[in-house]
Amino acid sequence: MQLSHKPINISAVLATATCALLGVTAAQAEENTELWKFDTALMYYGETDRVTAVEGVIAATKDFGDEHIFSGKLTIDGLTGASATGAVAQPTAQTFTRPSGNGNYEIAAGETPLDDTFHDTRLQLNAQWTQPIAQDLRASGGLQFSNEYDYLSFALNGSLAYDLNQKNTTLSLGLSYALDTIKPEGGIPLALATVAFNPNPEQEDSTEFEDNYNSTRATDSDSKNTLDVMLGLTQVINRRLLMQFNYGLSTVDGYTNDPFKYLSVVDEQGLTQSLVYENRPDTRTRHSFYWQTKYAMDFGVADISYRFATDDWKIDSHTIDSRLRINLSDTTYIQPHFRYYQQAAAEFFQPFMQEGETLPEFASADYRLGEMTAYTLGLKYGMELDNGDELSFRLEYYQQSPKNAGFDEPGVLQDMELYPTVKAVIAQVSYRF
Structure with missing residues (x-):
């Protein structure tokens, strides 16, 4: 048998497969192969001594004519490593029972408590359809599905975009709704309940520990829903300058806690006496204001944006993001990137609790809800x-x-x-065809 050395047209193969999923014939796919566009990427994210993530993405876009456009994306994430529990470091070694109740782990003296069993795989699917519905008016609708070991999310979205001023101005309105279900290993803990400790993890039948552990469980699973509204204005200023302004409103209702986060209860000497599970409000309303400017120069494109966000948890944040594409030749470019982020702490954030004090209604030691600054340079x-x-x-x-x-x-x-610093390296390879 003679083997053919003819190169394989990867775009055609993927286009045919995608069309089959959409119910389009292979002949139709082959006829419009040149209109399929694919973006692929492989990204590595690694924190020092903490979380490591590897993400693969493949996105496909197809114009079926007359601006009837389908786009889809498949994302697979693999996460491993250690995650901060919220407990404080101590001058002596600490022993913690794992969130599932199965087994213990030890944290060395002076070290930030990290749970090193963090491991998950996430699969996410997105599909979007866009088409004109009237002169200068476009509609778009899409679905999203995401699944992890203990987290399931379904979302749908829709938007309208209206062009005016000879298509130099675009007004847009977008809506999205997401329903998330969380089913953590060990179940949903009771808010601010004392964390059960297993002194004999090797003992298979420990009725006393099991009773203590079960008494801290509220239910096996819980859910939350999120509604987002986005208003946008995009304006062409001149042949080189483009600006965009957005206002976003987001409301969350339901289970917002992280079931794996604790607070240390310490005495007057700062020594940990016990641990309690966190508790956050079950609603959250967030407002965001976004401005972006793109300016085309003879040698490249400057892109800078600013976002201000505020919510009823009292977290105010500011984000400045800038990119400068510099064309080295007709076919190559470099793009420096700088991003700065600053946020205030949530009103219920506290790094620990004092023994003997009345329990607050809400409390969390999750550093992601605390005051911080962050920057990205790439x-x-x-x-x-x-x-x-x-x-x-x-x-x-x-x-x-x-x-x-x-x-x-x-x-x-x-x-x-x-308040330890978190450092990470991000590396990505992308291929568009």
């Missing part, structure tokens, strides 16, 4: 290949610096690092 290099495809590489450094939001630290906690 560089992207892209090239257009002889066949018109594009290959690019991105390397970035990320640093997050939590801060003390005005809490006094009793006793030994003054010598502990309660």
